Amino acid sequence: MDVTVPPDLNAGGMLIRARGLTKRFGGITAVDGVDFDVGHGEAFGFLGPNGAGKSSTMRMIGCVSPPSGGRLDVLGLDPRADGPAIRARLGVVPQRDTLDEELTVRENLLVYGRYFGLPRSVVHERAAELLDFAQLTDRADSLVEPLSGGMKRRLTIARALVNQPDILLLDEPTTGLDPQARHALWDRLFRLKRQGVTLVLTTHYMDEAEQLCDRLVVMDAGRIVAHGSPRELIEEHSTREVLELRFAADDHAPFAEKVADLAARVEVLPDRLLLYTDDGDDASGAVHARGLRPISILVRRSTLEDVFLHLTGRTLVD
Amino acid sequence: MNILSELDTPRPPPAGLMWDRALAYWLTSYRRVWRGSLISGFLSPIFFLVAMGFGLGALVDAGEGVAGVGYVAFIAPGILAAQAMQTAVIESTYPVMGAVKWQRQYHAMLAAPLGPYDIVLGHLAFILMRVALTSTSFLLVAWTLGAIGSPWAALGLPVAALCGMAYAAPVYAFAVRQEVDGGFAMLFRFVILPMFLFSGTFFPVDQLPSWLEPVAWLTPLWHAVDLCRSLALGTATPAAATGHVAYLLLWVVAGLWLAVRSFRRRLVV
Numbered sequence: 148m149d150v151t152v153p154p155d156l157n158a159g160g161m162l163i164r165a166r167g168l169t170k171r172f173g174g175i176t177a178v179d180g181v182d183f184d185v186g187h188g189e190a191f192g193f194l195g196p197n198g199a200g201k202s203s204t205m206r207m208i209g210c211v212s213p214p215s216g217g218r219l220d221v222l223g224l225d226p227r228a229d230g231p232a233i234r235a236r237l238g239v240v241p242q243r244d245t246l247d248e249e250l251t252v253r254e255n256l257l258v259y260g261r262y263f264g265l266p267r268s269v270v271h272e273r274a275a276e277l278l279d280f281a282q283l284t285d286r287a288d289s290l291v292e293p294l295s296g297g298m299k300r301r302l303t304i305a306r307a308l309v310n311q312p313d314i315l316l317l318d319e320p321t322t323g324l325d326p327q328a329r330h331a332l333w334d335r336l337f338r339l340k341r342q343g344v345t346l347v348l349t350t351h352y353m354d355e356a357e358q359l360c361d362r363l364v365v366m367d368a369g370r371i372v373a374h375g376s377p378r379e380l381i382e383e384h385s386t387r388e389v390l391e392l393r394f395a396a397d398d399h400a401p402f403a404e405k406v407a408d409l410a411a412r413v414e415v416l417p418d419r420l421l422l423y424t425d426d427g428d429d430a431s432g433a434v435h436a437r438g439l440r441p442i443s444i445l446v447r448r449s450t451l452e453d454v455f456l457h458l459t460g461r462t463l464v465d
Numbered sequence: 466m467n468i469l470s471e472l473d474t475p476r477p478p479p480a481g482l483m484w485d486r487a488l489a490y491w492l493t494s495y496r497r498v499w500r501g502s503l504i505s506g507f508l509s510p511i512f513f514l515v516a517m518g519f520g521l522g523a524l525v526d527a528g529e530g531v532a533g534v535g536y537v538a539f540i541a542p543g544i545l546a547a548q549a550m551q552t553a554v555i556e557s558t559y560p561v562m563g564a565v566k567w568q569r570q571y572h573a574m575l576a577a578p579l580g581p582y583d584i585v586l587g588h589l590a591f592i593l594m595r596v597a598l599t600s601t602s603f604l605l606v607a608w609t610l611g612a613i614g615s616p617w618a619a620l621g622l623p624v625a626a627l628c629g630m631a632y633a634a635p636v637y638a639f640a641v642r643q644e645v646d647g648g649f650a651m652l653f654r655f656v657i658l659p660m661f662l663f664s665g666t667f668f669p670v671d672q673l674p675s676w677l678e679p680v681a682w683l684t685p686l687w688h689a690v691d692l693c694r695s696l697a698l699g700t701a702t703p704a705a706a707t708g709h710v711a712y713l714l715l716w717v718v719a720g721l722w723l724a725v726r727s728f729r730r731r732l733v734v
Contacts, residue, residue, distance in 0.1 A: 172734070211575045211733060231477045231578040239576035245569040247494065254493060261489045262577035264477065310577075 160223075162187055162314055162345055163208060167217035170203045177203040179369035180217060185314075190336075190346040192360035194353075194451070196459060199366040201349035202242060205318050208347065210234050222313060235263060238307030242318040244299050246306070248292035252283055255291060256306055263310040273309055280335065281305035297328025304335060315339065317348040321355060333358055353451040367459040377451055384457050385449040386411050388427035392434065392441040393419040402439065409433045414456055423453070477578040487574055487587020495591070506599040510548040511606055514541060517667060518612055531669065534698060541612040542693035543666035545603055545621050546628050550686050552599050553629035554636050554657055556592040558649045561640040564588070571732055581728045585721070589633055596629030597622070618697035624709075628689030631713045634720025638727040665690045685716045 163185040170178040178200040185191040193201040206212035208221055210230035219226055221233045246255050253274055260270030278284045281301040291299065300320065307315060320336070321329040336359060340346055350356050356363055357377045364374040373380055390410070394402050399420050403413045409430050410422035424430040427446030434441070477483060495502075518537030525536040532539050564570040574584050600622055607613045639652070663673060664686040670678050681687045692709040695701035 209576060213733065231480065231483075231580055234576065235477050235578040237576075241572060241576065243569070245573035245576070247490075247568055247570060247573075249497060249568075250494060258490050258493050259573065259577065262486050262574055262579055264483070264486060264578070307576075 160187065161185060161220075162222060163191075163347065164220040165204075165217065166219075168204070168207065168214055168219050169216035170200070170207060170212065171215040176369055178207070181364075181366070181369075181371045183364055183371065183374070185345065185347055188340075188343050188345055190340050190348070190359050190361045192356045192363035193347075193349040193366055194351070194356045194360075194363050194455065195349075195366035196351060198368075199459075200369040201366055202318055204366075205316055205347070205349055209237060209239050209316055235310065236313045238310065238312035238315040240300075240303050240307050240315065240317040240320055242322070244303050246291050246299060246302060249290065251288050251290055252294070252302055253278065253287045255302060256309055259306045260309045265310065270309065273311075277305040277308055280308070280338075282331070295328070297324050297331060300324060300328070300332055301335060304332070308339075312344070314345045314347060317346065319349055319351070321350075321352065329355075353455060357451050365455065365458050372458045373454065380451065380454045381449050384454040386423040387425045387449060389447055389449055389453055390422040390424060390427040390430045390434075391419050391443075391445040391447065392422065392439075393443040394439075395442050405437065405439060406430075406434055412457070414453075421453070421456070423449070480580045481582035481586060483579050483583040484586035484590060486577075487579055487584050488590045489587075490570060490574070491588060491591035495595075502595075503598065503602065506552060506595070507548070507602045507606065509551075510544050510599075510603050513544055514607060514610070514612055532698070537612045538614060538698070539694070540667055541607045542618060542621050542697040543690045545600060545607075545618075545625050546686060546689035546693045547661050547664075547666045548603055549596050549600055549625035549629040549689065550632045550660065551657065552596050553592055553633040554652070556595050557589075557633040557637040558640045558652065559646065561588070561637055562643055562646055562649075565641060565731060571728075575732060581725050581733065585637065585724050585728050589630065589637065589721070589724070592633045593626060593630060596633075597626050600625040600629075613697065615697055615699060617699060618693075620696040621693035624689055624692050624696065624713075627710065627713045627717070628685060631685040631689070631716035631720065634717055634724050636720075638720060638723035641724065641727045641731050660684050660686045665694075685713055688712050 161184045163183070165181055165183050167180045167182065168178060169176065169180050181200075181204065183191075193204060195201050203212065207214050207219060207226065210221070210226040210233050213227055222236055224233050226233055247258070250258065256274040256277055257270050260273060265273070275284075278287050281304065283298060283302060283305070286294065286298065291302065294302070304315075304317075304320070317336075321332055324332065333355070336346060340359075346359070348359065360377060362374070362376055363380070364371045365380070366372065373384060375383065392402070392406070396402070399418070400415050403415050403420055406420065406422060407413050410424040412423040414421040414423070422430055431444055431446060434444075514537070518540050522536030522540075525531060530536070571584055579587075604613065604619065604622065608618075636652070639648070643649070663677070664670070664681050664684045666686070670681040670687060673681060688709040692701070692706060695705065
């Protein structure tokens with residue numbers, strides 16, 4: 148598939164720049180003064196639990212939700228004044244599909260292309276390419292309604308590319324998909340990234356953020372609590388290794404006190420303890436030396452999930 | 466730095482001038498269902514015309530008659546206007562809520578360069594087309610049945626279209642703000658049905674109790690019925706016709722303003 152890559156912008160030219168960006172709904176502050184920059188060709192992620200303000204931020208970038216305060220530049224323009232001009236250069240993959248299920252796969256692409264004022268012949272040509280990209284060519288003339296969740300999602304992404312956007316906004320692109328469908332989708336997104344499309348995505352899946360994002364910010368309660376590459380975030384906010392201990396007990400809190408001094412930090416989960424340490428085997432030996440007998444022991448490397456636990460103080464269950 | 470100009474991307478047209486792109490969607494989606502909707506759209510007015518015009522009409526005409534013409538000739542222009550109202554209200558309730566909440570087409574349009582003006586105007590243009598189609602088919606059938614004598618009745622077509630818009634725009638404003646469809650049943654039962662019955666479609670409003678007659682004058686439907694009828698019966702005067710058109714236009718313009726405002730409050734937040 149052919150994706151136009153815009154000419155290289157002047158050094159430091161940011162496609163998206165937010166300063167003190169704020170969104171309030173009545174008395175609720177959904178986004179509370181965030182700063183971030185997204186550069187050309189980057190895959191940039193917003194990571195956070197539900198209600199952290201990720202989608203509100205995405206809607207402001209997508210120019211469908213006017214900011215309540217602060218500054219926002221998208222493609223060098225102000226969304227308040229130039230929404231349509233910006234949206235003409237964006238591709239949007241919303242959290243909930245907005246496909247027309249009573250139309251065929253191809254008709255969905257054609258109609259969407261018309262929203263951008265593309266000539267009929269151009270839309271037809273691109274629709275054929277995009278069907279191929281989304282691996283939906285053989286379903287082109289079937290209705291959308293009976294398609295699987297993964298197929299619908301791929302169609303939504305294909306549709307978002309019909310105007311050859313400079314930035315692709317993806318709000319929780321793989322939520323609700325089975326593992327195969329997620330991998331198929333990631334594969335498509337990697338291709339786009341290699342072709343130089345700037346990706347901005349929200350997710351609450353750590354593996355997704357680690358796989359796709361060059362840089363990400365962790366949001367919690369409307370604020371950015373950390374930012375960097377996945378590796379930087381792990382180095383900065385977690386230890387090299389994690390020792391997981393599972394005891395034959397309903398409450399793991401009492402065990403935490405007994406091992407607190409063996410690690411930089413101890414996290415108590417309902418079914419296990421996490422000991423943050425640079426040497427997991429060493430800590431494991433020390434636990435044994437104290438006469439504690441966990442029913443299972445696991446030493447692993449730190450992941451983004453550990454960073455997340457540390458920063459937002461909760462597991463990502465929803 | 467303005468990246469857009471560097472990239473030489475054409476700017477989208479100003480707000481409101483991209484309504485044809487939204488209309489294109491509704492036409493695509495209508496292609497799937499037009500046969501069924503065309504038939505169901507004019508069957509019920511034909512039933513009314515036959516039952517009331519020819520059935521009840523035989524009794525009316527055997528008595529004092531009404532307005533000095535056959536009863537069926539009296540009600541045919543009225544049903545034309547009433548049908549326009551009904552079509553417009555149906556098309557601007559459930560489909561509007563569906564585009565907000567169920568199929569969510571408006572969200573897809575908003576992610577593209579289209580804005581509230583484009584989306585509202587595009588949808589209303591489609592409703593206008595639907596009203597024009599059902600009104601035309603009703604006129605043809607009524608003419609075939611001999612319910613319409615004068616070719617002047619064809620002038621009722623633009624009036625029916627205007628009547629449709631006088632209802633579609635304010636009803637759109639109402640529908641786009643609804644969270645559940647319960648309000649629509651109330652609208653049909655307590656607003657549209659009484660208007661259908663008491664706005665002069667089936668009998669002159671001077672038959673109403675004296676306190677109710679001025680209420681009928683306030684409804685857009687009465688103006689549309691009176692204008693359609695006077696055009697068909699050749700009794701229209703320029704002054705009355707201008708007054709009727711102006712009143713209907715007032716509803717269109719006010720309704721449009723409200724519709725765009727409501728759309729923005731619901732979807733651009």
